[in-house]
Amino acid sequence: MTTDLLQIEMQKVPQSRIKEVDFNNLPFGKHFADHMFVADYADGQWTDLRVVPYGDFAFNPALSSLHYGQSIFEGMKAYKNNEGEVLMFRPLDNWARMNESAKRMCMATIPEEIFMGGLEALLRTDADWVPDQPGSSLYIRPYMFATDVFLGVAPSKTYRFCIFTCPVGVYYSKPLKVKVEMEYIRSAPGGVGYAKCAGNYAGSMYPTLLAQQAGYDQLIWTDATEHQYIEESGTMNVMFIIDGKLVTPATSDSILRGVTRDSVVQIARSWGIPVEERNVSITEVIDGIQNGRLTEAFGAGTAVVVSPFQVIGYNGNDYMLPERSATDSFAVRVKEYMTNLRTGKIADEFGWVVKV
Template identity: 45%
Template sequence: MKITLAQQSNLENIDYDNLPFGVNFTDHMLVCHFENGAWQEPEIRPFGNLNATFALHALHYGQAAFEGMKAYRNQEGEVALFRPERNWERLNKSAERLLMPQVPHEVFIDGLKKLIEIDQAWVPQDEVKSLYIRPYLFSSSEFIAARPSERYTFAIICSPVGPYYAGAVKVKIEDVFTRAASGGIGFTKAAGNYGGAFYPTAKAIEEGYNQVIWTDHANHELIEESGTMNIMLRIGDKMITPPLTDRILAGITRDSIVTLLREWGHDVEERPIKVAEVVEAARNGELKEAFGMGTAAVVSVIQQIGFKGERFDIPTPEDGIASKIRKGLNDIRLGRVEDTHNWMVKVK
């Protein structure tokens, strides 16, 4: 691996008391190119600009996918990654569906560890702050013929971040627009999935919400995801989340939360959830909690759900399941309890 270090660090210019999400970047990045049918030598170099023409293939045909993950500094001062193998596996699942080459383990995992080792001073030791990591893969040939690219680029950039959402979230159940359809690419972290969500989300924001709850493409009768997150509902004594399909992203945070809840003795159901069921539960007081689950937000409490002009306030108890699971994940990530699942991977 080729390594070129930055001549001067930008770390001293970062205000860790004011961290807008994904705006500040660490001193270095990892870049690796796929060309002539093979991956070339990966390189860690100073964070900088993309060198490409306006014929860049990804800009025209959307062959692009990414991951979101985080590094944490535990109470002993050690830096560790949360379940990085799962991100590598999921990126390659997205790559397969988008007809892009598989990223080798030594490029993704070994390169990631070395990058974080070099920039480990950027990882905060904090309850709510962390180093957000963005691995991504895109087509980098420069032609505008409508066919797959011949060249691809894998890169990793990092950004110190605070909370994604400030406070509780208000969401609208979407009954017009669709995030994903069966047979499509909803299960991937394709860039286009997110670009296509901006317009419906902006319309919801105009109505006073923060995000939307996506529903199925056929009849908008089933709950699927909450914005860029998976969703968990507490109806009565049960914790309920939609089952994974080819329309729903297999969230790593989702999997971790489901695992912990079951270990703690909670009744967790992964099953289809009808919009009508959620609305009825909200009306009669059976909807006890709702929260989104994702890498960026981790656990994002939903305070209000709207549907067809009606708004339903959802309880947000300080000692509720959302608070419990947030603390449980933090305890593991920050080394306050034993990591029985070996989720944390330490960086030298």
Template identity: 50%
Template sequence: MAITTLNIPIERAEVSKIEQVDFDNLSFGSVFTDHMLVCDYKDGQWEPPKIIPYQAISLEPSAKIFHYGQSIFEGMKAYKDSEGQVWLFRPLDNFKRLNISANRMAIPELPEEYFMEGLKTLVKLDAQWIPQKEGSSLYVRPFVFASGKGFHASPADEYKFLICLAPSGSYFSGKVKVLIEEKYSRAANGGVGYAKAGGNYAGQFYPTQLAIRKGYNQVIWTDDHAHEFIEEAGAMNIFVRIGDTLITAPTSDRILDGITRKSVLDIARDEGIPVEVRKISVSEVVEAAKNGSLKEMFGAGTAAVISPIAGFGFKEVDYELPEIEDSYASRLKKRITDIQFNRSEDKFGWRYKV
């Protein structure tokens, strides 16, 4: 990382909330640390970031975020190893993707120094909030939204960039059951599916609620045209193992370039696992389930790292996946988390010390 002289001002919280937190029973993303980073875009430029106590934000009713949805975010985690050292995982990839999203949503791009130094300073300040229980970590949420006011349908002239931290337990526990979507689409060609825009996730909620009512945990998204190819699993990238080969869909206008996805692919190749990045048809997955060659399906993303899929539904028929010892999902998750928690060699250079 580049050497910087950026000196971020810190206004410390008068009283910490940490004593009120039960770190042995953390839900995901519902408890927040003492501080947050704030950075404003005004008069055509980003002002220097600052760190203040975690607090509510005041916005006018005419703020454009409420009307035109200019909002993007990232998801990251901070980890503490057995010696108390603090680590991030591929943070520069998150910064680059945030600016890709910003560009697509007509939001001014952030300076790298503001993001990286702001992130490091904030995590270091609230490092005592990083849980050390197995499966837990400090979830990091950088986000940008339109704070400029006006009802005219155009990009805002003012924006806010924030980073908030949330000590969190596991995102999913155990395996999930999914429904392959036949009607609704997560994203379309030429759209914003590749950006981490807030609206992408809002649009997922209704179809997911319908699936939950049918007894499923999540939706497998299919292409927007014929619903012929599987693309993502809920808010995660999806992997399918047929025989010994691990398959995932290529990124596109519709599919997010997931950082965990890229890590899974690199580690799988390093382990000698046959990997294919190509379109996967629903009919291929169903046929593999019927003939017994479908061994595994799992989602990959920051929150859950890897979430095994126990079974899927399609056209009113449920298909169960076999229980496998030494599954790809468990092997790959262990490799990733061992790197994240500084328990193993990091031959890829992904770990970043705070």
């Protein structure tokens, strides 16, 4: 596939802003690269594919996505290997999941050649923005929103698809203190929990704020019916090491099918570690901490990669996870392995890395 076949218009900035960025001090999501890829959907087809300078969009006040929430996104990362080449990690999985979200939100789907062609054109244009400092990467944000100018609860007939990027450092710099949420819910069976739609994140902000005011970093969400079974944690899927096995809630229509989650599961199996994808109750987790059967708990996601939990708060009590050495921790080992895989330092036996 070549971008020439897609007829992507290229409009480059007269002067890059890259010298304004301190690549040794990269807060997450604050600095944006020079360009973005944009495409518009109307009359049943995607048109006007272009790479243009990163900048503002002008919107009508009656833009339907602002009123009715047809907005979805993905999160991806790009890295550099020792030769300075740009590498993407499992981009086709993000493309497939974005289309799952689009179908659930009654939006237009994106052809593979437009998603990948636009992504590759953008990364070639802004290749200098991909960091090579340890722990850093280029975060990639593909997203789509409805663009009809219409007040009425109905699917839009027009959409805009955009990809922009930002160099980022580490999302969480230390082990997390998380609180089990027993009142509010993130999603429910039959809902949109498995879709990366904007409303899922908007609805999570207030209970997360309450937890942060109580001294926690994030929430562990529980099921909407009984508040007894673990689902996700903020920006992450949740995983545990119990009796030497990797245990994680099975994905469903209320749990996001995380690309990092799936990667950790496949790596664990390749290492001969038993994996259980099933219902995980709060009782099992707390009992496991107390009786020593549960030795690790961590989150897995594109932004956070793998982030260990230090404390789990439940019903007014804090339960400390046991300390693990770097050589004895599955979370540390799998994060290091994935980092080496994504940066081309080790062979890619899974076929996940795509060179730009």
